[in-house]
Amino acid sequence: MHGNESTTTKALFDFFKFITSNKQVTKDLLSKHTFYVLPMLNPDGAALYTRENANGVDLNRDAQALSQRESKVLRSIFDALQPDLCLNMHDQRSIFGIKGPKPATLSFLAPSADILKTITPAREVAMGLIVKMKNYIKAHHHNQIGRFDDSYNQNCVGDSFTSSGVPTILFEAGHFKDDYSREQSRSFVFYALIALFDLDAASQNNSVDYKEYFNIPENQKIYKDVVLYNVRVDGEDTLQTISFQYKEIIHDQNIVFELYFDAVEVDKDVFGHQYFDLQGGKVLVNSHQNIVIDKKISTIFDINRNLMLI
Numbered sequence: 001m002h003g004n005e006s007t008t009t010k011a012l013f014d015f016f017k018f019i020t021s022n023k024q025v026t027k028d029l030l031s032k033h034t035f036y037v038l039p040m041l042n043p044d045g046a047a048l049y050t051r052e053n054a055n056g057v058d059l060n061r062d063a064q065a066l067s068q069r070e071s072k073v074l075r076s077i078f079d080a081l082q083p084d085l086c087l088n089m090h091d092q093r094s095i096f097g098i099k100g101p102k103p104a105t106l107s108f109l110a111p112s113a114d115i116l117k118t119i120t121p122a123r124e125v126a127m128g129l130i131v132k133m134k135n136y137i138k139a140h141h142h143n144q145i146g147r148f149d150d151s152y153n154q155n156c157v158g159d160s161f162t163s164s165g166v167p168t169i170l171f172e173a174g175h176f177k178d179d180y181s182r183e184q185s186r187s188f189v190f191y192a193l194i195a196l197f198d199l200d201a202a203s204q205n206n207s208v209d210y211k212e213y214f215n216i217p218e219n220q221k222i223y224k225d226v227v228l229y230n231v232r233v234d235g236e237d238t239l240q241t242i243s244f245q246y247k248e249i250i251h252d253q254n255i256v257f258e259l260y261f262d263a264v265e266v267d268k269d270v271f272g273h274q275y276f277d278l279q280g281g282k283v284l285v286n287s288h289q290n291i292v293i294d295k296k297i298s299t300i301f302d303i304n305r306n307l308m309l310i
């Protein structure tokens, strides 16, 4: 759906490989369930590596207007299939974390069906399934599961499908320490799917209480990619905290991570995936005179945690 969010797509192909592996458990699965997959709803966005489609429209805000061909295709398939369960697969930015603090490596949402966030039968099913997946991943010592904001937005596909009475689960693959290629969250999504469809004995016959969904910590915007503490910016006396964010850019058919200046005086509750205490050290951002937010930084850090000259 979002062209620059491919982690869950990779995990889906891992899952397809597993369920076609001719094991008894996967044969049983395929005798009970039929899977329909749109592996790439937004091919133009994928080619351009943008969230939006070629017309600049966010397909996940087009569920009511159905102004785009892709949205019409998705809705027509939904109406024709009348599925029992929908999975809506995404990546979330590295800014999201949970209390701890820890990066939210995988987040879930059982989207609301109305503005009152009523727990409709469809939503209750989605919540219970999310609890099941969360328990399974947690049992494998990964406690980095978050819960996405459930404010109702009828323009979002998940909210629209849930209000049509079909349980829908939003997956948001996120950041894991030092893993910008997201292989860790890819494995989280894979194991979540294993648990969802009872493909491991450890996830079978475990009754879950859907209300546990609300005990999953809520996602918070508490991370920046790089934070420098106790910095003297351009020679000023006061010590400040400054932050930087990576942008993923397509360069020669490859994704490269470029660092951009994000903010001066970062909130005290914000943490860095990489952080350094410069102990009063002086930082020059772009020039001796100007600090330009959203300006590309070429010589601070590289993605392998190497501290470079500023």
Ligand SMILES: [Zn+2]
Residues within 6 Å of the ligand: 001, 002, 005, 089, 090, 091
């Ligand atoms: Zn997305």
